[in-house]
Amino acid sequence: MFFALRNRAQACFLADLNTELVNLWRVVQQEPKAFWDHIQPYFKRQGEDAYYVVRDESPDHHLERAARFFYLNQTAWNGLWRENQRGVFNVPWGARDFRGVDVDFLSAVSLALQDVTIRETDFRDAAKNTERGDFIYFDPPYLPISDTSKFAGYNGKRFRKNDLEELADLCKHLTKRGVHWMVSNRDNEHIREIFSHATVVPFTTRRSVAAQSKRHVQPKDSPEVVVVGGPKS
Secondary structure, three states, X not given: OHHHHHHHOOOOEXXXXXXXXXXXXXXXXXXXXXXXXXXXXXXXXXXXHHXXXXXXXXOOOHHHHHHHHHHHHHHEHHHOOOEOOOOOEOOOEOOOOOXXXXXHHHHXXXXXXXXXXXXXXXXXXXXXXXXXXXXXXXXXXXXXXXXXXXXXXXXXXXXXXXXHHHHHHHHHXXXXXXXXXXXXXXXXXXXXXXXXXXXXXXXXXXXXXXXXXXXXXXXXXXXXXXXXXXXXX
C-alpha cells in the first residue's frame, strides 16, 4: 500500500509494533549500503543447521539486527514472523535458501523511504494526529481461527479480539473526523458486525501458510475482506 501511494502523498507515516521490522525499515532508509554489506555473510549461512544457529543469536547492533531479521524473514517457515510471549522468535526453518536482495531494488526502496516518518507504535497512537483528508491503512494481525491455533501472535505484544473491536470503534471516529481509512482482515461474521458502519468488500485469495516443500499441506482459498470508510465524496 505504501509503495502504491508513495508518489501521490504529500507526507507518509509508517508504524508497527514489531521492533525488528521497524529497525529494518530505518536501516534501509538511512544506511542502505551498510545494510547491503551486513547481509553478504548470510549467503554462506545456508541450510537448516545454519538457520537455527542464526535464530538463536541476539545481536545488539542495529545493522546486525536488521541483517538477521532479513535473513530469518527469507528462510523461516513461509516467511512468517512469530514471537512467544517473551519476545523470542520461534518459527521453524522453512526449507528455503537465503536469496538476499538486488542492490538496485534496495536503493529504490531506500529512496522511497526518504522523508518518511517511521515509528514503533500501535494503531491508537498512529491515528492520533490524522487530519481531514488523510488516508490511513490498517493491517492488523488476523485473529486465530481457534483457541489452539499455533500462529496467534506475531510478536510479544499480542493483538486480541478486544483490540480489533477497539480498532473498529476508532475507524468510526476517523470517519466522523473526515479521515479516509482501509482495514484488511479475514472475512467472518464478527468482522462484518463490528465494521457494519463501513463498506465491507469480500474477496478470496490463496494462502499457503502451511504449504512448504517437505510439508504435505496444500494452499487453500482464504475468505478475506477489505473494509473501507471515510467521509462521503
